[in-house]
Amino acid sequence: MLRKLLIGLAVIATLVAGVGTARLVLPRTDPTGGVVKQLAFLRAEIEGGADHAAQQQFPEGYFFLNALYGLTWVQVGLADPAQSVDATTEARWALDRLESPNGTAVFDASLRPKYGVFHAGWTNYLRGGLIALKHADAAEIDEFTRASVELATAFRTAKTPFLPAYPGQAWPVDSTVAIASLRAYDALVAPRFGSTTDRWVAAVKTELDPATGLLPHQVEPETVGARATSQSMIQRFLVEIDPAFARAQYEIFRDKFVAGLGVREYPKGVAGPGDVDSGPLILGISLSATVVTMGAARVAHDPFADRLAREGDLLGVPISGPTTKRYALGQVPIGDAFLAWSLSARPLVGSDQPELRGNSGWWRVPWLLLIWLPALILWLAVRFRGPRGSRRAR
Template identity: 50%
Template sequence: MARPVGKILRLLLAVAISAAAALATVRLVTPADGDPGVRRQLAFLRDRLEAGSAEDAQELFPEGYFFSYALYGLTAVDQRDLAAARWALSHLVSDAGRAPFTGDMPLQYGVFYRGWVNWLRGGILSLQPTASRDPAEVAAFSSDAAAIAAAFDASPTPFLESYPGQAWPVDSTVAIASLRLHDKLLTPASPQFDITVIRWLANVEARLDPATQLIPHTADPSTGSPTSGAQGTSQSLINRFLPEIDPAFARVQYTRFRTWFLSAPLGLGPTVREHPTGVNGPSNVDSGPLVLGTSLSATAVTIGAAKLNGDESLADGLAQFGEVAGLPVSTPWSKRYAFGAAPIGDAFLAWSKSARPWVAEGSPPPPRVLSTWWRLPLLTLFLAVGAFPWVLAAALRRRRTAA
């Protein structure tokens, strides 16, 4: 009796392994589901937010609560869901949303908080016809943009403080993008903050990371000098926003970013490294655990950066690889990755997959960097895994017959 049961269990295991390999193959060669999948992700995220996922994320890193709602709201804008975007903004401008960003800084609440909130405010206005925009929302957007611009104009450095005594250039990049969005929406004939943005760009170019000539990960808050080199988690975000600020500068930075950070560990990929090629640095709270130098969060966010830079082949490749590595679970009503264990990761991925320009008209495609044959090593691996149980079973039968 034990022998037939064991045989059935082995058969079921072989079928399961082959089915998993077949499913991975289908996901790898099928285009990612785009907006329909994003809308199902938003349904999952709304349910999790209402159940307290933002508060849970806050226990993991300082911007957990903020990013949970901000990314939901930004994705809602990309999906043209005005009510959902306003709902997210209401949580960001609450006491809970502002709580981590206290302290004495030239720009109240710091450039991280002010920049992301202003970007979302502008996105909400962009969904409304000019004649019917909410006057209170217009006034808040204008007031915040003016305060952000004044802080940059008065600063000796292009990188304002996010927290007292701490400056991350990526946060200033988001804030500057919000000024470009303001000028497009409210003052297109005579851009109000054009001089501020031009000055910022010049000051940034004078303070690039010497090793990579990219915008650094951290900077001295009083001088703007780099205090650490470029890193994948911040570069993926920076390159999402630079095309909205200055397409020419963005193209140069994006090309360098791909050169230094795009990788395919073991020939499988594409992925994005946390540290430049040739540098083996540690993980951090933003990157998450590094797998052969790869940051899963930077890889997910680069989907959006590639889209904004016109690099559709790379964006599609990263998204398709994510459909395999991300272990998505779909229903007709919702979609989650990694079995829904980390909703903040779903939020970043949804925002990346739904990316579209808010200011720029769209960038021309850069030279293709992802080979048209990039799937071949993975397909070979899946074929080998799927066939292995049956090849092994056949070999064992021949051995028993020979004996």
Template identity: 55%
Template sequence: MSGTRSTVRRSLRWSRRLVAVVVSLCALVGAIRLIAPATAGPAGEPPGVERQLAFLRSALDGGGGDEAQRMFPEGYFFLHVLYGLSWVETGMREPAGERSEALREARWALERLDSPSGRAPFSADLVPSYGVFYRGWSNWLRGGVLSLQPAAQRDPAELRRFAEDSAALGAAFDASATPYLAAYPGQAWPVDSTVAMASLRLHDSLLPPRFAGTAERWLKGVRERLDPRTGLLPHRADPDTGAPAEVARGTSQSIIQRFLVDIDPEFAEAQYPCFRDRYIVSPLGLGPAVREYPDGEDGPADVDSGPLPLGVSLSATVVTIGAAQVHGDTALAGALANHGELLGLPVGTPWTKRYAFGLLPVGDAFLAWSKTARPWVERTPPAPPATISPWWRVPLLSLLAVLGALPWLPALVRRYRRRRSA
């Protein structure tokens, strides 16, 4: 009997030690993820992104686009367009003669946007057809495909299609009484028109310029219709007048701030600090995150924002990595990316990398697109003054240190008592 009890005690003791080792290793891995560089700036090779793209391609081949479509209205579209754009961004970092894989994958994604499945959620009766969301993002990717090719080797059919689609968008903006075109019948979101306008600026950098006047009128209309509470582009606008219909929100601002740089760098430089001052927070003092609503104001969550713990939108936080990077705000981009490495539960192999165990591929797509961010038309603007303290990691590292040491505390206490009694 005593032998059995001794065996049980030894088993329990080794089990506790095993648990303690596992917990301490997890804390150590978390600390490394919090410290190791997670971004590489507009020119560098983003760590782990190509492995993410390998995971995303396998997810898309396995029906990931259809699964994403069942989760939110543009799921299929977003998963494919972000996959294609991430490959464009990756290809831009490579020598001109080594872009064949990037070009092939970006074209593959574009073909799936230009299909019945890609157009399914959108109305052909809008102006331009299928609405500004569909036409703007597709045109941006189409221009990206052309950007990967030397000017003398660009496909004539692709050039013609890009020129035609740009002309349709330009005509729609010129004929509109508001700078914000409809994405769905009776619904207009300024972020969608921002992407579309950036695609026209991209057109003028690749082909003979023709949309400078369109861009000037658009910017004038935008400045006249800013959200009065924040001074930023509103989240939603009246489709007939363009008047703000909803306060600026993190999910749309994180995308707007990324594209404004390529439309008008000076306007972008004025808008970005307003966004950063009102939406970047440090909940519980544990590192930077992005609020969905301006600091001091709360509102409901929706399919775009996801849950809002402490008012923070995880999707806006991820996309703001890209916005910060194109503005040269490397301190904020790096801090947000390191936060994601710690909390995003990445799982890596030599061939793939996925976050949140790969349960939400569209989240991986947004993260890959954000980490590869760089201006396409303009240069990266001068870096704004840093607002992230170099000591922002200390509270999280302290928490990880306590977590790693805690499982060993009972054994240390017992050893201390034995020594006292001896």
């Protein structure tokens, strides 16, 4: 009985190792098909209240789940024009939810721009995505114009390049998203905000974190040095604002935050606790920052994105059916939303970023050894158990 059990376990371990090897080694097809399945899962989850549940987990849970759902559809539609009509419909649905009372509930309407730069920036960027899909009507273009003017006015009249997301609280990443939406307006509608965005870039270069040379994590109520949860998103959007500056910033980020198993929350040599943004840290690695960095690496044309995607397929327990796909057994829809957004990442407007080189495939070797070790041990146990059992039987 023991030998039969060992054989069964060895067969299972071999199958698991074989699947893992395929995910690590075989060529990856365009991920859009899998992302569409993830979006089908997310739509059902949102309709079932997953966005309200996410709101209980962190302050922008409702907003992020809907915003990422809409933006991922935009990316799918841009990658495959045949799906652009469906993408427009779904992105409009997400935008309506962002502008609903539930979408604005946690933000302050007295701020300028209204509801603060976090809400205004992400919402305007999604509006830009609708325009990029080329199915927007005149009213949507007018609203994109109105909101962009409001944002630009707020930046021009502010004493700092980093506008508040909440009263007395400001994070540079939020202003980065907002400025990216203004660059998108200039490319998609008409040149209008170039001087505003250029002044923003010039001002940001004087406000960099002296310890890393990157944008700070937070500037109000106090300045906090660069952290990966915000840097991964900054790198995702900065490429659409100033490609040359973005490349320089991305290379610093890669050098100071990317570690062997993922992305550190704090720069190398610095330790710190996890929080609601980073999630629990494992040997200093932030899972959320690692997932978002996958998208940043894609828009930077960094092969590191492929490595992160393969490791996600290996460790994320993906379950794919005829119409839906989910990771982590579907238990964390907000995680699926960030992952789908990162897997399909692409700028709204063109980027001239050259491809980064210098990444080898040797990172696969430790993973292959790890996934095949249990199968090897079990088959050795079967091999040595068999003869001893036979001798005792005789």
